[in-house]
Amino acid sequence: MGASTGSSSSGTMLAEINVTPFVDVMLVLLVIFMITTPMMHEMAEEHSEVEMDLPMVQDADTRVQIDNVDQLILSIDENLQLYLGPEPLVDCGPYRDEEGPNPFEPCFAELQAKIENNRRLQEDGRLYLLADTNIPYGVVVGSMNRIRLAGVNRVGMVTNPELRADSE
Numbered sequence: 001m002g003a004s005t006g007s008s009s010s011g012t013m014l015a016e017i018n019v020t021p022f023v024d025v026m027l028v029l030l031v032i033f034m035i036t037t038p039m040m041h042e043m044a045e046e047h048s049e050v051e052m053d054l055p056m057v058q059d060a061d062t063r064v065q066i067d068n069v070d071q072l073i074l075s076i077d078e079n080l081q082l083y084l085g086p087e088p089l090v091d092c093g094p095y096r097d098e099e100g101p102n103p104f105e106p107c108f109a110e111l112q113a114k115i116e117n118n119r120r121l122q123e124d125g126r127l128y129l130l131a132d133t134n135i136p137y138g139v140v141v142g143s144m145n146r147i148r149l150a151g152v153n154r155v156g157m158v159t160n161p162e163l164r165a166d167s168e
Contacts, residue, residue: 072121073158074147075130080139082111089114092139104139108146115150122151130158 075083080092092107115121127147131140147155 071126071128072124073128073130074143076132076135076139076143078132078134080107080135082107082143084114084118096136102138102142104142108142111143112146112150115147115152125152126154126156127152128156128158 072085074089076092077083080096081088082090082092090107090111092104095103095107097103115127121127129140129144129147131143144155
């Protein structure tokens with residue numbers, strides 16, 4: 001689009017873009033995003049939990065009896081008690097009903113400290129995790145994260161949680 005400069009004798013066209021419609025559109029979009037963003041955040045909080053069943057393996061050829069394994073197994077029972085082998089390590093049960101973005105943080109910090117101080121784990125760098133199928137998924141993921149932060153780089157999952165009942 002061109003606009004004349006007012007003098008018809010020169011014959012030059014002034015090429016300027018009228019930005020007023022663009023500014024209007026951008027302001028409308030800004031208002032829309034300002035209104036919808038808090039709504040989306042509230043909806044995300046309502047639907048942030050994910051129902052998930054942990055995998056169970058049946059009739060596998062590679063079944064292992066937990067008592068016959070020489071590796072350390074970190075087990076988490078349905079009461080959120082963590083055991084390293086047969087010995088109790090951390091009790092996360094009291095944090096189950098706490099509110100906040102990460103209610104298990106004190107439990108995870110204690111787990112990390114105890115793993116950092118375990119000489120066998122630091123030397124071997126390997127740990128297996130056995131979690132009950134009825135515990136919150138965040139406890140499993142948070143525990144795995146803290147195990148890695150404590151210096152144990154090889155973390156395996158025991159996929160036969162039903163064997164925990166057999167071994168007790």
